[in-house]
Amino acid sequence: MLSSAFRMRRGDEFAEAIRRGRRAGRSSLVAHLRVGDQDAPPLVGFVVGKAVGKAVIRNRVKRRLRHLMRARVHLLPRGSLLVVRANPPAASAHSESLAADLDVALERLLRRPRDGRS
Structure with missing residues (x-):
């Protein structure tokens, strides 16, 4: 599982990542990334609404996402906030397809320019 040092817990951190961060989506999930300037470990939060099931x-979807992020958290810049929001197809997705969607979303977020232009 994802270490507690990397888990996002405060509502204002979730709101900042969603409102001010960049977004990349796939069919089963949407990822929001806000790159910060502080020298802190990256924080990752998960949103799995009732529409998922x-x-x-x-809880199964959250556990899968936490497990997948454990191997990928080192890719995130220090001080960044990442929110992964599961869509209803995540409930029936296999771990491999969920991992592929997460990899594509992270790759899109991390390759974009940081100056605000998309």
């Missing part, structure tokens, strides 16, 4: 399904 009942509590058991939502």
